[in-house]
Amino acid sequence: MTIKQLLSRINWKGQPKYLHPAYTSTVKRAPQQPLIPLPHTLSELTGPVYGTGNIGPLDHDLTRNAVRNGQPIGERIIVTGRVLDDSGRAVPNALLEVWQANACGRYIHKIDQHDAPLDPNFTGAGRVLTNANGEYCFITIKPGAYPWRNHLNAWRPQHIHFSVFGANIMSRLVTQMYFPGDPLLALDPIYNSIDDEAARQRLISSYAHDVTQPEWALGYRFDIVLCGSKMTVFE
Amino acid sequence: MLTQTPSQTVGPFFYDALIAPGKPFIPTLVRDGVQGQRILIVGTVLDGDGAPVPDAMIEIWQADANGYHNHPADPNYAKADPNFSGLGRCDTVNNGRFEFQTVKPGRVEGQAPHVNVRVFSRGMLIHANTRMYFGDEAAANADDAVLSLVPIDRRDTLIAPLLPSNGLPTYRFNLVLQGEGETVFFTP
Numbered sequence: 001m002t003i004k005q006l007l008s009r010i011n012w013k014g015q016p017k018y019l020h021p022a023y024t025s026t027v028k029r030a031p032q033q034p035l036i037p038l039p040h041t042l043s044e045l046t047g048p049v050y051g052t053g054n055i056g057p058l059d060h061d062l063t064r065n066a067v068r069n070g071q072p073i074g075e076r077i078i079v080t081g082r083v084l085d086d087s088g089r090a091v092p093n094a095l096l097e098v099w100q101a102n103a104c105g106r107y108i109h110k111i112d113q114h115d116a117p118l119d120p121n122f123t124g125a126g127r128v129l130t131n132a133n134g135e136y137c138f139i140t141i142k143p144g145a146y147p148w149r150n151h152l153n154a155w156r157p158q159h160i161h162f163s164v165f166g167a168n169i170m171s172r173l174v175t176q177m178y179f180p181g182d183p184l185l186a187l188d189p190i191y192n193s194i195d196d197e198a199a200r201q202r203l204i205s206s207y208a209h210d211v212t213q214p215e216w217a218l219g220y221r222f223d224i225v226l227c228g229s230k231m232t233v234f235e
Numbered sequence: 236m237l238t239q240t241p242s243q244t245v246g247p248f249f250y251d252a253l254i255a256p257g258k259p260f261i262p263t264l265v266r267d268g269v270q271g272q273r274i275l276i277v278g279t280v281l282d283g284d285g286a287p288v289p290d291a292m293i294e295i296w297q298a299d300a301n302g303y304h305n306h307p308a309d310p311n312y313a314k315a316d317p318n319f320s321g322l323g324r325c326d327t328v329n330n331g332r333f334e335f336q337t338v339k340p341g342r343v344e345g346q347a348p349h350v351n352v353r354v355f356s357r358g359m360l361i362h363a364n365t366r367m368y369f370g371d372e373a374a375a376n377a378d379d380a381v382l383s384l385v386p387i388d389r390r391d392t393l394i395a396p397l398l399p400s401n402g403l404p405t406y407r408f409n410l411v412l413q414g415e416g417e418t419v420f421f422t423p
Contacts, residue, residue, distance in 0.1 A: 005308075008236065010423045015241050016360035023244075025358030028283040029412050031420050036384050038364065038421035042343050043351055046306035047296060048322040054259055086236045095259075099252030107248040125252035127259075161246060163253060168308065169296045170423040174355055174362060176243040193360050194241045202240045225237045227423065 007040050007170050007228040008086050014199030022189035024150055040170065047169035050095045050129055060128040062098075062140040072122035074103025074141035076217040079205065082134040083164065085171070085229035090134030094226075097163040098138060100124045105144030114146050139217065145184055157184035157191065164224060171228030178204045179220070242361035247290050249355075250326060254292065260324035264295075264337040269318040271300020271338040275405040276367065276395065279331040280354060283413030287331025291356035293410070295323045295335055295367075297349070302341030327356075339369065339404070347375035347382065354410055363420045367408045370396040385419050392418045 018030035038044060058065040063072055083094040101107050101124060104116040108123045122141060130136045145155050159176040166173070178185060185191050185204070194200045202225065211219020245253075253260070265273060276295070280288040298304050299316040306312060306321075315321075325333040340348045348369050355362040368376050376382055382390055395406035411418045 007423075011236075011239050012422070014239055016243070018360065018363075020360060023358070023360065026360060027358075028286075029288065029356060029358035030283075031363055031417060032413055033389070033417050033419070035420050035422040038366075038423060039381055039384075041346060041381075042304060042309055043296070043298065043346070043349065043366075044423070045308040046304035046321075048320070049306055050259075084237060086239050088237055097253060097258075099249060101248075108251050109248040112248060123251060161243075161249065161252075163245075163249075168306075169351060172294075172353060172362070172423075173240060174242060174245050175240055176246075190243055190360065193243075196238075198238050199241045202238055203243065224240045227239050 005045060006231045006233050007045065007168060008231060009037070010227045014194065014196045016193035020189065020193040023193060044170045045168050047167065048165055050093055050165070052129060054095070055127060055129055059126055060138040062122065062124060062126045062138065065126060066123040067121045070121055072102065072119050072141050076139065077142050078137065078139055078211050078213065078217050078219045079160065079177070079222060080135065080137040080208070080211055080219065081222040081224060083130045083136065083166065083224045083226065084134055085166065085226050087229035089229060090132070091166045091226060092130055092132045092134055094130040094134070094136070095127065095165040096130070096136055097127045098125070098160055100140065100143040100160040101146055103141050103144050105146030116144070116146070142179070150189065155184050157182040157188050162224065164226065166226040166228060168228050171226040173224070173226055175224070176203060177222045180204055180207055244357060244360050245292060245355040245362070247357040249292060250328070253324065254326045260294070260322060262323050262325035262333070262335045264320045264323045264335065266318040269338055270316045271341070273403050274337060274339050275403050276335040276337060276350065276408055277405055278333055278408040278410060280327050280333070280356070280410045281331065281412065285414070287327070288356055288412070289327055289331050291327040291331070291354055293325050293327065293333045294353045294355070295337070296321060296351040297337065298340040298343050300338045300341050302343045342375070347372050347379040352408070352410070354412070363412070364423055365410070365418055365420050366393055368394045369406060370394050389419050392416060
């Protein structure tokens with residue numbers, strides 16, 4: 001009998017498919033051939049390792065990390081949560097990179113042509129590491145909704161993009177966090193690309209009054225669950 | 236088991252947060268003093284019409300020249316090359332093209348040398364995973380357990396030819412998202 005380390009696999013029931021015609025850009029970019037299950041060798045069990053030395057003191061505070069001549073405009077919010085693997089264990093030292101539109105729904109990116117103002121004191125980019133309990137926290141401005149040209153009168157719900165590096169490269173995740181009660185969610189083909197209701201709900205943060213700070217900022221909680229939890233198998 | 240958080244597209248507006256100067260990931264995985272053979276990996280991301288995809292992001296992850304990873308799951312963690320990062324990230328703003336400066340990886344657990352490759356882009360609700368193998372490693376490729384899972388008529392999509400070059404050895408690995416010559420993608 002040998003002992004083997006494996007990782008839990010991605011559960012496709014709760015993931016979007018590559019082809020989702022309601023999101024028109026998927027039509028020419030969706031792989032069509034069946035995916036091949038990748039054996040989990042050391043190439044998959046490993047991944048980049050980060051420490052606090054990789055993070056600057058203001059990287060987690062989007063209300064201060066791009067200030068030029070004042071505070072950014074908009075509703076200040078605190079976003080916090082835990083990064084867990086799908087066995088429920090905390091993932092420490094996970095690297096989260098976040099990016100978003102400003103309060104008016106405008107991205108800093110030069111190809112964003114939405115007719116809404118840039119904010120000279122806000123770039124909408126940050127990063128943060130989880131602590132030993134898998135917890136992270138960052139401070140930002142609530143992003144605005146913005147129009148896109150997917151279909152007539154298409155508007156993205158308010159969202160924050162997340163890029164996550166967990167304990168190994170197999171758990172790599174890029175996703176978006178939404179806000180509770182947003183009426184645009186029901187109309188959004190990107191959010192609705194996920195069939196499974198429980199999985200889709202994972203993308204909606206919850207209002208957290210215990211995170212809200214008096215006279216300062218509202219709090220939202222957003223936990224992230226990654227695949228790639230370690231499983232020991234006896235063969 | 237907990238419900239996993241689903242993927243959503245990286246969208247079109249990631250550049251300033253994930254790619255711009257000063258961000259932690261760059262297309263150069265090597266520093267001065269790196270061990271092994273320095274190489275370039277170049278390629279183009281193509282859509283189902285054969286058109287270049289100028290708003291993708293490519294990430295690679297690989298072992299160092301000795302086949303070691305700078306990660307505690309690797310029994311040879313302590314011996315991993317301190318001048319090699321293992322992870323690279325590149326945009327495709329230049330007409331769908333990407334280029335990484337890295338080293339040729341050593342063999343990992345007897346596998347043929349390979350690089351793990353991920354493609355993210357607008358229009359991809361979840362990124363695609365693949366592996367790049369080296370065109371000048373025919374004998375090792377023929378014995379590789381992962382390549383052997385791939386239908387034989389599609390294996391070429393994973394094998395990067397060595398291009399004629401006066402400088403660093405340069406391997407070309409195009410990523411065809413869809414249609415004729417579609418790159419083989421794996422599920423994690």
